[in-house]
Amino acid sequence: MSRSFQISRVSSFALAFFILLAFAGIGADITRAQDSFDDPQGKYNLKLPTGWVAIINQDRLTGKTDFLIVHGIRENGALKISTMEVDAKTEMLDVAAKHEQESLRFLSGYTKGKPENFVVGGGQRNGALITYDFKNTAGQPQLGRTYLLRVNDTTVYLLRFTGRTNALSSLRNQTDMIARSFRLK
Numbered sequence: 580m581s582r583s584f585q586i587s588r589v590s591s592f593a594l595a596f597f598i599l600l601a602f603a604g605i606g607a608d609i610t611r612a613q614d615s616f617d618d619p620q621g622k623y624n625l626k627l628p629t630g631w632v633a634i635i636n637q638d639r640l641t642g643k644t645d646f647l648i649v650h651g652i653r654e655n656g657a658l659k660i661s662t663m664e665v666d667a668k669t670e671m672l673d674v675a676a677k678h679e680q681e682s683l684r685f686l687s688g689y690t691k692g693k694p695e696n697f698v699v700g701g702g703q704r705n706g707a708l709i710t711y712d713f714k715n716t717a718g719q720p721q722l723g724r725t726y727l728l729r730v731n732d733t734t735v736y737l738l739r740f741t742g743r744t745n746a747l748s749s750l751r752n753q754t755d756m757i758a759r760s761f762r763l764k
Contacts, residue, residue, distance in 0.1 A: 674727055697758065
């Protein structure tokens with residue numbers, strides 16, 4: 580064997596080894612060090628992967644607590660959580676379509692997304708997901724991903740993720756994981 584062939588072979592193995600380490604690191608980042616976030620009102624909790632932080636503010640005059648969960652900075656990814664009441668027999672895709680008609684379509688530059696089923700907890704609860712594009716107040720392209728999670732017959736929690744299109748689109752696995760970790764107390 581020639582010396583250049585041996586060096587090339589060693590280089591190939593080293594390159595393959597480093598690529599394998601890189602992919603292992605990506606998978607580990609998702610499952611590593613998850614923080615638990617408890618709603619300040621004590622209604623629910625969820626798990627936040629590394630990089631997501633809750634910012635909690637309390638108004639000194641009213642005592643009202645407000646929070647926002649962000650990925651690094653608000654522009655990269657922000658999560659707001661709210662609820663809505665629905666009829667007991669309404670299908671989740673119909674709930675998603677209603678939310679889109681009553682709320683999302685009024686966003687600046689809104690581009691309709693396709694609602695899809697979102698299974699939570701091994702099929703124990705059902706939900707829906709709407710992914711859509713819009714523009715923020717400065718006219719910059721944004722991505723929105725709203726998870727609608729039914730917690731009982733008439734209550735649906737909305738987990739609204741928004742952020743820069745290029746940043747939030749790469750976080751789909753993390754937003755799915757956050758939505759699936761949502762639990763009532």
